[in-house]
C-alpha cells in the first residue's frame with residue numbers, strides 16, 4: 001500500500017519504522033512526535049556520494065539544511081562526508097555547533113544581512129552563493145574592511161523551471177532568486193565580480209525547483225549553465241572551476257508519486273556535464289549538488305493521536321489530530337498530499353474515507369483531504385508518512401502550540417535529538433512590563 005521499505009507492520013499489528021514500534025514510541029514520548037529513520041538518511045547520503053563521485057570524482061554533495069536542520073542532523077551529514085548549505089546566520093551557527101568545518105558550509109539566501117556576511121567571512125565559510133548586485137557589493141566591502149578575501153559563486157537563473165511533473169523553459173526569469181542569464185544580469189555580475197579585488201569568483205550555481213520528477217530539466221539547466229560558462233570564457237577569459245546544480249530531486253509522498261532514483265539523476269547530470277564541457281572545450285568543473293528533501297523526506301514519520309471524529313452525513317467525516325499545520329504547514333501552504341497508516345491497526349483493512357484535520361484555528365488546517373483508513377476511534381495513533389522534509393523546519397507556534405520532539409531511530413533503538421517544547425519554553429521570551437501587571 002505505502003511502498004516504503006523501512007515501514008512495516010509488526011506481528012502484533014503495530015507499525016514499525018526501522019524495527020522500532022511506533023506505538024511504543026508514542027507511548028513513551030507522546031504525540032505529536034517526529035520520528036526520523038537515521039539509517040535511511042545515512043543511506044541516502046552515501047548513495048549521493050557514490051552515485052556522483054563514481055561518475056565525476058570529487059563531486060561535493062551539500063545537504064540543503066533548510067529541509068531539516070537540527071544539531072544532530074548537521075552532525076550526521078558531517079559524519080557522512082557531506083558539506084552543508086545554510087540560508088541564515090542561525091543555520092550557520094547550528095552547523096558550526098555540530099562540528100562542521102566552516103570551509104564546508106556554503107551560504108545561500110537572497111538577502112543576507114551585513115552581520116551574517118561579516119560572520120561568514122570571520123569564520124571562513126566555504127562559499128557565499130551571491131544572489132544579486134547589492135549583495136556582491138556588500139560582501140566585497142565587508143571583505144575589504146576585514147582584510148579578507150570572499151570566496152563566491154554566482155546564483156544564476158538558467159531559464160529552466162521545474163515543477164514536479166513538468167519543466168518550463170523561460171526566457172527571462174521572474175524570480176526573487178538569482179541573476180538571469182537571458183536578461184544579461186549574469187554577465188554584468190561576472191564583470192563586476194572580476195573587478196573586485198577582495199572577491200574570488202569560483203563558479204556558478206542554479207537551483208531549478210523542488211520535488212522534481214522530470215529530471216530532464218536538470219539536463220537543460222546543465223546545458224544552459226555550461227554554455228554560459230563558455231560564453232564568459234570567450235568574452236572575458238575567466239575560466240570557471242565550480243558548477244553547482246542545486247537540489248530538487250522528488251520523493252514519494254503518495255502512491256502515485258514516481259520519483260527518479262539518485263543513481264538516475266547522477267547518470268543524467270554527470271553525463272551531461274562531461275559531454276557539454278567537451279562540446280564547449282572546457283575542463284569538467286568541480287560538480288556540486290545540494291539535495292535536501294531526497295535525503296530526509298522519506299525518512300520521516302509524524303505520529304498523531306486521533307481525537308474528535310465528526311461525521312457530516314453525505315458529505316465527509318473529519319478525524320481531528322493533536323497537530324497539523326503548526327508541525328506540517330505544507331498542506332495549507334501548497335496543497336501537498338500525504339499518505340498515512342493507523343499505527344495501532346497496521347494490519348486492518350482501510351475501508352472508510354476520512355479527512356484528517358489539524359487542531360489549529362484555521363479552516364485550511366488539514367493534513368490529508370481524503371484517505372481510506374480502518375474504522376477510527378479516539379485514541380488511535382495516526383502515522384503520516386514522508387514528513388522528514390520541510391515539516392520540523394517549517395513548524396510554527398501558531399495557537400501557541402509547542403513544537404513536538406524529534407526522535408532518531410537507528411539499529412532498532414530510538415533517541416531524542418530535539419526535546420519537545422513545554423509551555424515554559426514558549427513563555428520564556430514573553431515579557432510583562434510593570435505597567436501591564438496591575
Ligand SMILES: Cc1ncc(COP(=O)(O)O)c(C=O)c1O
Nearest residue numbers: 064207210211247248291292293
Ligand atoms: C538553493 C537551494 N538549494 C537546494 C534546495 C533543496 O531542494 P530540495 O529539498 O528540493 O532538494 C533548495 C530548496 O528550496 C534551494 O532553494
